Amino acid sequence: MEDIATDYLDLIRNRKFAAVAEDLRGRPAPVVADIIESLPTEEAGLAFRLLDKTTSLEVFEEFDGGMQADLLSALGAESTADAFRSLDPEEQAWLLDEVPAKVAKQLVRYWKEDERAPIRELLGYPRESVGRRMAAQIIRTRPDEKIGALLHRISQLDADNDKIAEIPVLTADRKLIGTVALAKLLYADPQDTVSTVMDSHPDFFYTTDNVEMAARQALLSGDLVYPVVDREERLVGIWPLADAAWIDIYEAEEDHARAGASEPLTRPYLLTPVKEIAHSRIVWLLVLGISATLTVKVMGFFESTLDQNVALALFVPLLIGIGGNTGSQAATTVTRALAVGDIEGKDIGRVAFKEIRAGLLVGCLLAIIASLVAWPLYGSGIALVIGLTLVFNCPIAATVGGCIPLIARACKVDPAVFSTPFISTFCDASGLVVYFSIAITVLSL
Amino acid sequence: MEDIATDYLDLIRNRKFAAVAEDLRGRPAPVVADIIESLPTEEAGLAFRLLDKTTSLEVFEEFDGGMQADLLSALGAESTADAFRSLDPEEQAWLLDEVPAKVAKQLVRYWKEDERAPIRELLGYPRESVGRRMAAQIIRTRPDEKIGALLHRISQLDADNDKIAEIPVLTADRKLIGTVALAKLLYADPQDTVSTVMDSHPDFFYTTDNVEMAARQALLSGDLVYPVVDREERLVGIWPLADAAWIDIYEAEEDHARAGASEPLTRPYLLTPVKEIAHSRIVWLLVLGISATLTVKVMGFFESTLDQNVALALFVPLLIGIGGNTGSQAATTVTRALAVGDIEGKDIGRVAFKEIRAGLLVGCLLAIIASLVAWPLYGSGIALVIGLTLVFNCPIAATVGGCIPLIARACKVDPAVFSTPFISTFCDASGLVVYFSIAITVLSL
16 A cells, blocks of 8 residues: 555656546545545645545545545635535534634535534534534334334435444433344344333433543443433434544544644654654644743752752752653543543542652652662762652652643643643752752751 | 442441442442442452352453453452353453463363363464454355345344444355445345345454554444454454454553553542552652663763853753653654554664654754743853754654654564653753763863
8 A cells, every 4th residue: 555655646746647547546435545545635635636526525435534634624625515515414513623714614605504504503512522423313213113113114224334233212202211232123023112122221421421531431331322312311313333433543642642742643654744743743842841941940049059069960850850750640640530530620639639648659669769779879968868859759749740630621721731841840840949958958058 | 420339438348248238239230330340459359259149240241351350360260260251252361361370370270171262262363463352253144145044044143233233244265255234234125145235345354463553443444343364364253343442442541551651550540549559650660760860870970061060050951851852752653653553663764764854853943942042041152052952952862762662662562661761761861961062062161
């Protein structure tokens, strides 16, 4: 595949568009999609425009969400309006959230009122909610329906496998009371009613549930279709496992990149230009760099202490390294616990209490080891200063690292994004203050 | 749920076992599983032992993998042998990989030869391969089978929905030539053959494919069942999307925790004892701390330089912070690209070339900004030293950060684990050498 992509890349860069169009015409849509996805954004856009209309719609549906958003943004609304229109409403809603506002507006500009209705309904749910990502319900049943009758109705539908694998069972007033697996219907006697084979404790989601947490729960439970209900537990849509799966991957990629202080790349690494890679990193480096000037200030404040005992400078990288790592360990654990719903904002006291103790335990262990190592090499004074710094600094770093993600969540920003620069800056600066204060006291500087 | 768990916790800690057993008896298995999962390990083990035999088997199947492994390890083979025996072979194989070797041995000690066969077959595939995690095929078809006949065979099976949602289509000599969706069978004419509705370009996996990469691909494609084939493309098993989903989550949790330099917690955060949290972190802190002593050596080497110009010390935390961040950004991107299969070991040259350039670009930008800020405050000499350090150090850090995950992979260790301490140590130490060398040259110290 990579070699084919390189061939295409050469052809496109040499403006041999007729040859590209000719060659792409002979291939099935999934293959064309793979080829185009492995090209850099600009060339991908050019190749996509060379497809005839029918193929371009098929190929666009094959792309994953990130690629679709890329193409919409790169080609603009005119060249992609038809491809966009051919998607399911929940896919359209997701893309409208991802592309620049200008493009989003143009994409739906010429739609008739009734065309806008389904997407408007989805966009009425809050960002990052399950309601905004759900699919339309395709079939539902009642507990007293005969299985044979239900199977007959299904056979008239021609719906996708992944959307009818489990069918919601509703009361007369549309309240969800169960689900029934397609496989179960086949094994059962057609004369029995749905109620004999339904699961009456199905997992389901509310439209207002957070989509990232819900996707994770869905993947852990592994049901094939989740009913989505409103506050009154009336069915309003469904969420297939397959949709939850790619949303989970997309959110995880974002979290992962941001935990590493960069923005996620939208293309395969080797095909991403150096400029784009640098771009995805420079903002974070600047933010981290600017906040790190605080450490210059703190060091400057203790310059005279350093002047009296320059050996103190030797341990600065070591000590702030341990502090920073302790803080980011705590932040990692707490961010994950927040993401999976194990803790919420109101638990901040319990988190702080746990982190103070965990930090103290870790700090004391490290202090004993570090002092024993430092004593013969640098004398008892320095050994004591290093030990005490660790005892005090580890609980501070752990507590700060544990609480900042909760504060970020309370301020409605993504904890994975917001936390990194603050934790590293704060842990570095507080670590230095603790270190020099202890040094001044212990060594009477 | 949490309140119920707290009540149980109190009862168990007060040794009121009869009351716990009595109360659990009245609840359905999924609820009992939720309650036990939200207890700390020791109490969870006690509660699990209070269940009667039938319930305990049902409850054990409800637990997720991490919890099952916890219980097997905590309770030992005797109390859990029956629960273990009731699982599917692919679940047993996974658990045998996760629990301590001693427990694993005891779990299968008294099995008869024919009981061991399926699990032995799975364990014959390499660790972390799809073969080791696949499920047994339940039903297959041939292209010339009548749809009505196939539906009749399915109706005799009583298999799980998630394992028959797509059915492999094989040639007479068991080669995979397609899959057919259960839903498609229902819409079709029973007199037609399978070949009329089958997908003849299905996604599938080889038994030797890496399970983490395969799980990700499965989640992105979203097919409900993946055929697993041997080297000759003969069907040997299936991999339901639901299984791929929890494996992906489990692997992602592990990567995420390790990128944050700690081991993943197996229980909900608030229920994990402080001792366990400290335990999950201390090893990494020690490794990082010991490798950070290299920075003390480097600083010691330049002590006389520092003595002559103590102001140089002020910028040490800032500069090593930027270096470390540049390195970890590169490592994050490359680790992810490795995990999703965008790059492999042989690409190390291309990765290094890309990272040198990205690092240089970022370094030059930061150098310009930093020099302009530092000049009026600390004079032209220091400003030049800081600028040059960034120009040289960012490409070094980015290249090291980008290459170490590839080296880790080549040494067959998890890049997410191995990379963190080496990158931070190397970037810190090399950054200091660059900084002081430039300072000595520029300031003629």
